[in-house]
Amino acid sequence: MHYSNVIIIGAGAAGLTSAIFAVREPGIATTPWSTGTAPAHGSAPTHGTSPATGTAPAPGTAPAPGTAPSSGKARVTLLERTPQPGRKILMSGGTRCNVLPVTFSLDDFVTESSRNRMRNIFRSWSVDACRRWFTDKIGLRLACEEESNKWFPESNSAREVRDRLVRHAASLGVEIRTGASVASVRRSGHMWIVSTDDGVHFSAPVVVFATGGLSIPSTGTDGTGHSIAESLGHTLHPTYPALTPLTGPHPGSEPLPGVSLDVDLEPVFVDTAASGRDVSDPGANLMHAGIHPVSRDLCPFQTRRSGFLFTHQGYSGPAVLDISHVIVRALKNGPESSSRNKPGKPAAQTDPPATLHPSATLHPSAALRINWTGRPAEWWQGQLEGRHTTTSLLRSHLPRRLADNLLEENGLANRKTAQLSSKKRQRLIADLTAYLLVPTGHLGYKKAEVTGGGVPLDEINPATMESRFAPGIFLCGEIMDVFGRIGGFNFYWAWVSGRLAGIHAAKMASDI
Numbered sequence: 001m002h003y004s005n006v007i008i009i010g011a012g013a014a015g016l017t018s019a020i021f022a023v024r025e026p027g028i029a030t031t032p033w034s035t036g037t038a039p040a041h042g043s044a045p046t047h048g049t050s051p052a053t054g055t056a057p058a059p060g061t062a063p064a065p066g067t068a069p070s071s072g073k074a075r076v077t078l079l080e081r082t083p084q085p086g087r088k089i090l091m092s093g094g095t096r097c098n099v100l101p102v103t104f105s106l107d108d109f110v111t112e113s114s115r116n117r118m119r120n121i122f123r124s125w126s127v128d129a130c131r132r133w134f135t136d137k138i139g140l141r142l143a144c145e146e147e148s149n150k151w152f153p154e155s156n157s158a159r160e161v162r163d164r165l166v167r168h169a170a171s172l173g174v175e176i177r178t179g180a181s182v183a184s185v186r187r188s189g190h191m192w193i194v195s196t197d198d199g200v201h202f203s204a205p206v207v208v209f210a211t212g213g214l215s216i217p218s219t220g221t222d223g224t225g226h227s228i229a230e231s232l233g234h235t236l237h238p239t240y241p242a243l244t245p246l247t248g249p250h251p252g253s254e255p256l257p258g259v260s261l262d263v264d265l266e267p268v269f270v271d272t273a274a275s276g277r278d279v280s281d282p283g284a285n286l287m288h289a290g291i292h293p294v295s296r297d298l299c300p301f302q303t304r305r306s307g308f309l310f311t312h313q314g315y316s317g318p319a320v321l322d323i324s325h326v327i328v329r330a331l332k333n334g335p336e337s338s339s340r341n342k343p344g345k346p347a348a349q350t351d352p353p354a355t356l357h358p359s360a361t362l363h364p365s366a367a368l369r370i371n372w373t374g375r376p377a378e379w380w381q382g383q384l385e386g387r388h389t390t391t392s393l394l395r396s397h398l399p400r401r402l403a404d405n406l407l408e409e410n411g412l413a414n415r416k417t418a419q420l421s422s423k424k425r426q427r428l429i430a431d432l433t434a435y436l437l438v439p440t441g442h443l444g445y446k447k448a449e450v451t452g453g454g455v456p457l458d459e460i461n462p463a464t465m466e467s468r469f470a471p472g473i474f475l476c477g478e479i480m481d482v483f484g485r486i487g488g489f490n491f492y493w494a495w496v497s498g499r500l501a502g503i504h505a506a507k508m509a510s511d512i
């Protein structure tokens with residue numbers, strides 16, 4: 001048995017931050033170490049050490065009799081199932097790692113839990129204070145991209161972010177054990193027993209869950225943490241892939257993969273029952289279909305101009321990723337909407353079927369309403385009065401292939417703009433300013449940057465991140481029912497919630 005004051009499960013962004021703050025909390029009482037050797041729970045297979053620690057852990061050993069964590073620091077053990085910590089940090093921001101947003105508001109985040117609770121958690125650490133921690137304590141120089149509201153490392157290296165966090169944690173004395181895949185957490189007296197897949201047992205009065213969500217299972221996140229949290233009495237808001245590319249048809253007959261542009265995009269629900277039009281027909285003129293805005297609960301993000309990309313299968317880019325959860329939740333048939341991936345193993349637990357938001361049930365087809373250039377209808381009205389052809393006009397404001405496809409679809413290629421009938425003008429302007437793309441699916445957790453749903457905020461104390469059902473269990477990061485849009489918001493949540501959990505986990509350990 002390995003004894004610690006605090007065990008943290010998952011060495012991602014939230015777990016690393018949690019460990020750093022847990023180990024730094026002063027005044028941890030001496031653990032009542034057993035005399036002699038640790039209780040034998042079978043011989044312990046050797047887990048790896050993080051590359052940054054450099055020192056091999058002593059598997060299966062307890063501290064020498066009477067020894068306590070030196071200098072009043074908590075003995076913190078960080079268990080990570082993959083061979084290296086922070087793999088998602090490495091792949092973040094196109095390997096540049098968008099560490100933080102410059103500014104944030106609650107409207108940059110989606111949760112089905114109480115937004116007040118979310119606010120209270122964010123209040124515990126401002127973006128500026130978090131940024132200063134990175135520069136002053138972690139030694140990471142950050143550069144601001146004001147136009148995109150993002151902080152990146154000056155080096156543009158996600159590896160630097162990961163390595164500095166790991167090194168800092170190790171230098172403070174955090175014991176990082178890689179290859180340690182936690183399978184269960186159970187209570188034994190006043191201690192929690194954390195057991196790995198390969199039969200190693202760890203024990204601590206306090207355990208932090210930082211196991212992430214379900215996105216990109218190859219990075220170690222498969223929902224085991226969710227299942228263990230459920231075994232301790234927690235419920236889950238149904239999970240779903242978020243910030244994930246969508247599939248669907250392109251305008252016109254020639255596919256447009258690789259075409260990209262900045263657009264204004266908002267998700268809408270299309271009610272075609274009244275008009276009798278088939279929304280799955282890419283050529284359908286949906287101008288007269290009932291269009292309903294998506295509720296702010298489902299998508300609080302403000303519409304803003306951002307990147308859109310036609311892919312081989314459909315659509316991607318920040319504009320699409322940001323609202324993809326609306327489509328995912330409205331579609332019942334996403335490829336991975338109802339399974340937790342556990343490569344090579346039976347699924348830990350089956351997700352409840354993807355649920356429809358109440359407004360999606362009323363208006364079954366979710367669509368993307370796009371203004372391709374951001375210009376308003378009046379501006380196009382003025383342009384159409386000039387001496388252009390439709391083709392030359394559209395090609396001068398849109399990528400050529402997209403312009404040609406839109407005109408092929410509406411049958412208005414190479415017309416003299418001034419001679420268009422009012423109905424045709426109206427159609428052309430609608431295609432330019434309020435084009436409806438109707439996605440047919442999504443790429444699921446395999447490509448999702450984050451997971452929506454998870455452990456409800458209402459099931460933790462927002463002042464400490466402690467479970468309301470299992471005393472001594474703390475939760476943080478993506479396992480919780482919070483995610484943000486593209487822009488450093490998801491890491492901000494991981495840093496903030498990880499810090500809060502780490503501080504209070506250590507405090508509680510010191511009181512025991």
Ligand SMILES: Cc1cc2nc3c(=O)[nH]c(=O)nc-3n(C[C@H](O)[C@H](O)[C@H](O)COP(=O)(O)OP(=O)(O)OC[C@H]3O[C@@H](n4cnc5c(N)ncnc54)[C@H](O)[C@@H]3O)c2cc1C
Pocket residue numbers: 009010011012013014015079080081082085086087088089091092093094097098099100180181182183210211212213215216219220221222223224225448449450476477478479487488489490491492494
């Ligand atoms: C491609 C990509 C790019 C991204 N870019 C950005 C970006 O630039 N900016 C931004 O803000 N956000 C970005 N994100 C989102 C961000 O990476 C996540 O929000 C963040 O990593 C969540 O941190 P976490 O610590 O909660 O979870 P994770 O980082 O997923 O860490 C969880 C850890 O727990 C481990 N684990 C899970 N179960 C167990 C178990 N049973 N036993 C032991 N260990 C376990 C996992 O192996 C993993 O290491 C990106 C995500 C992806 C996929």
